[in-house]
Amino acid sequence: MDMEGNKRVFQRLSGGPSTASDSRHHPQQQQQQKVCFHWRAGKCTRHPCPFLHRELPAPAQPLSNGGAPKRFAEDSGSQFLRRGPKFTGGSNTWGRVHGSNAVAKKTEKLCNYWVQGNCTYGDKCRYLHSWSLGDCFDMLTQLEGHQKVVTGIAFPSGSGNLYTGSKDETLRVWDCQSGQCAGVINLGGEIGCMISEGPWVFVGLPNLVKAYNTQSNADLSLNGPVGQVYAMVVGNGLLFAGIQDGSILAWKFNAATNGFEPAASLSGHTLGVVSLVVGANRLYSGSMDNSIRVWNLETLQCMQILTDHTSVVMSVLCWDQFLLSCSLDKTIKVGLGCLR
Template sequence: MDLDGGNRRVFNRLGGSSTAAPDSSKNQKVCYHWRAGKCSRFPCPFLHRELPHPSGPAAATANGSGAPKRFADDSGFSGPALRRGPNFNNNHNNSWGRMGANKVVRKTEKVCNYWVQGNCNYGDKCRFLHSWSLGECFTLLNHLDGHQKVVTGIALPAGMDKLYTGSKDETVRAWDTNTGQCMGVINLGGEVGCMISEGPWLFVGIPNVVKAWNTQTNQELSLSGPVGQVYTMVVGNDLLFAGTQDGTILAWKFNAVTNNFEPAASLKGHTLAVVSLVVGANRLYSGSMDHSIKAWSLETLQCLQTLTEHTNVVMSLLCWEQFLLSCSLDQTIKVWVATESGNLEVTYSHKEEHGLLNLRGMPDSESKPVLMCSCNDNSVRLYDLPSFSEKGKIFAKQEIRAIEVGPGGLFFTGDGTGFRVWKWAEAVPKP
């Protein structure tokens, strides 16, 4: 993977040498018309290449030989949590983001619009990307179209050869995982706000109701109670929780006798819509448009703590061993750790250039933990943890609102044009 500065990477790709002396016969300015891809002057008095990135002590520091500290090879996600690795210790501040000070800042990349349309004439010399991703550690397997609006949920029910996607176009689509063909479309009459699967059950949140399908028996249920859009769902302690537009978290419990889901609780405390839920360490965590995170006991369903360090909507939450990760439209990812009193405190905060929409975690091909976070600049960043050093980047035409992890090193991203299937590249054996 190329970790050099973006300017130098683009310059070298165009055939220049970062150590070559400037061409004294030309004005040392980059041609404005060349930048726009339409310079017709030959010879042109201005440069048809990017200027090399300045060298100096900072560059030497950024390209030093010290490798980012990572967790041991046997660390990996197990369900919603990560197994404890030997590099976990009580001095958490010395682990998270350790390489942040030396992290290389990459020039902002953009996918070539002409390449997308199939008619770019510049080929390898194009200064825009002819790829939907950056990074050599994963590959694109397939891009499946069909939805007319942004994909908001991706689910893979256990023991099935089908994948389900839900969208704001008010439909759920079923896909054959072997052929990639769409097997059917369900019209719901309302925008899909979220979708999850648990065992054979598929749950879909739409305005004022949660739809539940048993994918083995084809039983269909409607769980009433939500007020407004259902934005997020999670299962914990045999309860189905749903975060709703009016700020309430509703809970249902499955009754095997009646073969139905019955209302179990209503959790109130947020003042605006609940848009993210996660379960971990015998707690339910909720993120809201009111900028707060609440921790609830799964046993008593009482609120234990309210976290107010974010300054905008808390879009996504991820539980990882004793850590809680949160992302927000305030452009930060925060890492929380429990103190001796049991309360959570921020142990590290990672800043992005754009608002953040979704978090997922999984092991790469070397079983090392990777964080995937989608941003509202139509991209997904992939980071090694705990260093937060960039591992790759995925691009799309529209916002990527759904990320899901699959078996065998697969993961999925959904945007406004459909969803893509990705796979981690096989690890190269060490000599």
């Protein structure tokens, strides 16, 4: 067997000497000395790639009259355009991930292993480890002024102002163009919740609901609650408020007097009602008594009591035919049958 001939072939491919032991311990050495044609096209995505990301050195040329090799005398500019840049000083590492601090270029494809909870690449994985992608939102400004927890925010239709309520007992009005505070109303009690419906802003206070019309500047007080008003919602032409004593009060708007009149009081919860939602002609209420009650919006009668949670029901949501609820018991319950 012509071992010397094999050596010459291997030297021409690798640019270095070879031994029989090299071939025995590295059976894929011949394959790894090939240039990656994807890299030549500028679109290799394999990390690491088993092929070279550099051009192979040219075969050795005999010197003429002691001068430089003929290849060295070629025009470097035309060579760059024809074959791409040549790199010296070892293998090119462009397009590969080396070292503990390297971060792979991310694609927009979700990592299936991350979804299953067993991706071992961590931050070095080139696929997404996130359910969201994009940078559509940027921080514009921070509205500062409240001295305690902000408990409500509302943006009534037809208004250029934003309304915020806080446990510091104030309602603040913000100009949406300048971001500046346009007014402060001291309400004399902690604001437990706040919603808007059309031009109206409703503010839940201890023993009271305040109603402000941002178009007519009407300022109304809705009496009846006993204790803090924790939650409010509008449905079937009624304003509902969840109260600290476990009741749900309802008011109906009277266009003739341009005011709100008491319509009903829904009783059944034994502790404060902290969440309300309307859906599929039903009112759903979550309470500190760990239960959810389902009310018919037409008759205002309780239709069903759900007692699956073991702690306060903080929020309820009606989506299609499903009822979702979250609780301080660290669970989210999904119920079927919203439309029945």
